[in-house]
Amino acid sequence: MKAAAFAYTRATSVDNALELLAVHGERARVLSGGQSLIPAMNLRLVAPEMVVDIGALAELRGIAIRGDTLLIGAATRHADLLTSSDIATCVPLLAAAAAHIAHPAIRNRGTVGGSLAQADPASELPACMLALGATIVVRGPGGERRIAAEDFFTGIYETQLAAQDLLVAIELPIAGKGSAHFFQEFARRHGDYAITGLAAQAVLDGAAFADLRLGYFAVGDKPVLAKAAARLTGVTMTSSVLAEAGDALSRELDPHEDQEATPAMRRHLAKVLLARCVASLLNRPDLHTGGQA
Amino acid sequence: MTAAAAISLTVNGERVEAHVLPRLNLADFLREHLKLTGTHVGCEHGVCGACTVRVGGEIVRSCLMLAVQADGAVVETIEGLSDSGEIADLQAAFRDRNALQCGFCTPGMLMAAQDLLRENRTPAREEIREHLSGNYCRCTGYHAIIDAVETTARARMELKA
Numbered sequence: 001m002k003a004a005a006f007a008y009t010r011a012t013s014v015d016n017a018l019e020l021l022a023v024h025g026e027r028a029r030v031l032s033g034g035q036s037l038i039p040a041m042n043l044r045l046v047a048p049e050m051v052v053d054i055g056a057l058a059e060l061r062g063i064a065i066r067g068d069t070l071l072i073g074a075a076t077r078h079a080d081l082l083t084s085s086d087i088a089t090c091v092p093l094l095a096a097a098a099a100h101i102a103h104p105a106i107r108n109r110g111t112v113g114g115s116l117a118q119a120d121p122a123s124e125l126p127a128c129m130l131a132l133g134a135t136i137v138v139r140g141p142g143g144e145r146r147i148a149a150e151d152f153f154t155g156i157y158e159t160q161l162a163a164q165d166l167l168v169a170i171e172l173p174i175a176g177k178g179s180a181h182f183f184q185e186f187a188r189r190h191g192d193y194a195i196t197g198l199a200a201q202a203v204l205d206g207a208a209f210a211d212l213r214l215g216y217f218a219v220g221d222k223p224v225l226a227k228a229a230a231r232l233t234g235v236t237m238t239s240s241v242l243a244e245a246g247d248a249l250s251r252e253l254d255p256h257e258d259q260e261a262t263p264a265m266r267r268h269l270a271k272v273l274l275a276r277c278v279a280s281l282l283n284r285p286d287l288h289t290g291g292q293a
Numbered sequence: 294m295t296a297a298a299a300i301s302l303t304v305n306g307e308r309v310e311a312h313v314l315p316r317l318n319l320a321d322f323l324r325e326h327l328k329l330t331g332t333h334v335g336c337e338h339g340v341c342g343a344c345t346v347r348v349g350g351e352i353v354r355s356c357l358m359l360a361v362q363a364d365g366a367v368v369e370t371i372e373g374l375s376d377s378g379e380i381a382d383l384q385a386a387f388r389d390r391n392a393l394q395c396g397f398c399t400p401g402m403l404m405a406a407q408d409l410l411r412e413n414r415t416p417a418r419e420e421i422r423e424h425l426s427g428n429y430c431r432c433t434g435y436h437a438i439i440d441a442v443e444t445t446a447r448a449r450m451e452l453k454a
Contacts, residue, residue: 001337002316002318002321002337003316003318004316005295005314005315005316006295006315006316007295007315008298008315008359008361010361010364031359031362034357034358034359034362035339035354035357038318038338038339038356038357038358038359039338039339039357042318042337042338042356042357043338051315053361053362055362079351102339102427103342103426103427103428104352104405104408104409104424104427105342105345105352105353105354105405105408105427106339106354106357106427108351108352108353109353109354109357109358189426190422190423190426191423191426191427
């Protein structure tokens with residue numbers, strides 16, 4: 001299908017975009033890479049009166065190191081995550097995740113900020129932001145707000161962004177010594193939306209976890225930072241510790257049912273991913289003896 | 294303000310000026326305004342890959358890009374790649390290997406395959422599959438397409454050697 005008619009304005013700056021959003025509010029939608037918005041418009045799921053295009057704003061695109069923080073501009077493309085040396089060294093989890101975002105032609109247009117603002121619970125980057133402890137930088141009529149990723153996502157396609165707000169950047173703590181990451185998802189076909197996925201960031205202390213953050217996606221109405229991770233940190237890892245954490249994870253998750261999987265299947269897959277994650281990060285193949293998927 | 298906007302872009306090396314409505318996507322602009330019907334429109338929501346073109350040297354879904362967003366851009370379609378001879382060997386390999394039947398997906402497949410061969414001259418079969426994973430083919434079962442891309446990669450390497 002074709003999109004309904006709308007008015008289009010190419011913003012000349014972030015300030016200009018904010019002015020346009022202040023005027024048009026709920027009737028406007030922000031167009032960045034357009035890889036979620038335009039399909040939704042073509043399917044007539046949304047029909048904004050005004051589209052404010054921020055895709056060409058150079059001030060929103062780029063990756064930079066500021067002290068112990070990595071700054072990613074909102075209009076940075078998924079493809080940039082795969083080629084950036086700063087991403088590879090500072091937050092390699094994002095490069096691992098980006099390889100699973102749709103397909104090359106879509107990664108060339110889709111943006112990091114767009115994915116976060118869209119807040120599809122099955123998409124990769126929101127869960128990565130939870131695992132990495134990201135801060136989402138938002139500008140609106142009242143000035144700039146900095147929102148922890150854990151508070152940013154509130155439901156299916158729902159975030160703390162108001163109609164007049166623009167997501168401008170993401171701040172990420174740079175991975176330090178002993179850092180390790182794990183990313184895996186189950187999908188019917190490479191590039192499809194995940195049935196269940198896990199983005200994990202860890203700090204290793206010898207054979208144990210000093211810290212472990214488990215960002216699950218496609219397990220409910222928003223990405224989940226699993227509390228079960230606390231059972232795995234600062235302890236000697238055994239198969240029974242892992243099994244107890246897996247049971248706690250099952251109780252904690254409240255997955256949805258759709259044509260891809262039942263809640264029970266998603267719980268099972270989440271546990272399989274947990275075992276694979278722990279076995280991989282601690283280099284303990286003996287722990288990955290559980291379920292196959 | 295839903296009125297037509299003036300755009301100016303380069304398509305297959307030629308300067309194009311036009312007035313387009315904001316709701317017109319790039320695929321329809323290429324097909325209906327410029328009569329470049331090699332770019333196919335399948336799903337119109339970014340799933341099938343039949344509308345793949347190059348914008349600024351990178352492959353994109355032309356159904357997921359507005360014509361107004363292409364203002365100032367350099368666009369290349371299957372007609373451009375075909376006429377310049379850039380993919381003559383790839384096209385011949387598709388034909389030789391029966392890597393097309395109805396041909397609907399073929400322009401998008403060729404765009405995506407050439408994109409891979411430009412960045413990776415010796416892709417493994419799994420890498421070819423991954424790069425083409427966003428392009429649907431309902432006829433061939435894909436194996437023949439992978440064969441044709443692999444054959445072309447090898448032939449190009451031999452040509453260089």
